[in-house]
Amino acid sequence: MKIKKAIIPIAGKGTRFLPATKEIAKEIIPIINVPMIHYIVEEACEAGIEQVIFVTASGKFAVEDYFDRNQELEAFLERNNKHKELELIRKIGSMVDVTSVRQKEQLGLGHAVLCAKNMIGNEPFAVLLGDDIVVNQTPAIKQLMDVSLTHSGATVIGVMEVPRNETNKYGIVKGEVINEKTLRMTGMVEKPKPEDAPTNLATPGRYILTPEIFSILEKIPRGAGNEYQLTDAINVLCQTRDVYAYRFEGDRYDTGNVHGYLDATIDFALRDPEVREKFLASLKQRLNKHGISL
Ligand code: G1P
Numbered sequence: 001m002k003i004k005k006a007i008i009p010i011a012g013k014g015t016r017f018l019p020a021t022k023e024i025a026k027e028i029i030p031i032i033n034v035p036m037i038h039y040i041v042e043e044a045c046e047a048g049i050e051q052v053i054f055v056t057a058s059g060k061f062a063v064e065d066y067f068d069r070n071q072e073l074e075a076f077l078e079r080n081n082k083h084k085e086l087e088l089i090r091k092i093g094s095m096v097d098v099t100s101v102r103q104k105e106q107l108g109l110g111h112a113v114l115c116a117k118n119m120i121g122n123e124p125f126a127v128l129l130g131d132d133i134v135v136n137q138t139p140a141i142k143q144l145m146d147v148s149l150t151h152s153g154a155t156v157i158g159v160m161e162v163p164r165n166e167t168n169k170y171g172i173v174k175g176e177v178i179n180e181k182t183l184r185m186t187g188m189v190e191k192p193k194p195e196d197a198p199t200n201l202a203t204p205g206r207y208i209l210t211p212e213i214f215s216i217l218e219k220i221p222r223g224a225g226n227e228y229q230l231t232d233a234i235n236v237l238c239q240t241r242d243v244y245a246y247r248f249e250g251d252r253y254d255t256g257n258v259h260g261y262l263d264a265t266i267d268f269a270l271r272d273p274e275v276r277e278k279f280l281a282s283l284k285q286r287l288n289k290h291g292i293s294l
Helices: 036-046 061-066 071-079 083-093 109-115 140-150 164-169 212-217 230-240 258-271 276-289
Strands: 005-009 051-056 097-102 125-128 132-135 155-161 171-179 182-190 206-209 243-247 251-254
Touching (some): 036 061, 036 125, 036 132, 036 140, 051 061, 109 212, 109 230, 140 155, 140 206, 155 171, 155 182, 182 230, 212 230, 230 243, 251 258, 258 276
Parallel strands (some): 005 051
């Protein structure tokens, strides 16, 4: 079954990015000149998603506005013959059908996904987390969709290896190896200490889920951090259903923290043919200026 809907939870307060996030939705903070949320929605669109459901909170209106038309700006650009810019912002305004639902209390990722239940109905769907940007020719979420299709529409969770001492930042999976990239999952645990982690396979925010997850989310108790965890619901699901973990390909950035954000900015500048040369020149100049030789 084709996956047409994606849930993107954006209700988080972005505390790792204060003070910027005091007044600005963290999803709107740009990498160079493109808001981070643009990359997430673009990944979903390139994978064939037709409707994005933002699970949102107060102070996030700018995210919805960003994907809407801005007639006033369009008219201004038109009057001033700025055709390239006009085309750019029109394209963003018609990128995808956007709806949103409020998460009235911050009770965790599991709760956020459950908030979108009525918008999903009885079909499989994708979940993409906004702090994790993945760059790859074939979008990470598309890779998971393809794996799901080859396993009769099963739940598939994107994973990547992380250093042992970082398991406490992620949901960590365990399972039986099917092939080099795929596991049939036997369990999943939220943010285990390194000494308790069953593996170092972490889930950086890409999921293909089936609607049966909702009835589990309605029943699970609060878990790690006293929140309702999506991880705990997936752990329950894989006791009775085939659930797969797939090591997707791509460069992944945790843009929710300052260093991940910087890595992304540098890589995006180096990948962009219009920015690269000047960026390299100014980087060299600046290293010199600060007396740094590499
Ligand atoms: C959430 C999930 C966790 C996942 C992580 C990826 O945690 O609960 O399982 O591995 O996102 O970024 P958070 O980072 O929101 O605390």
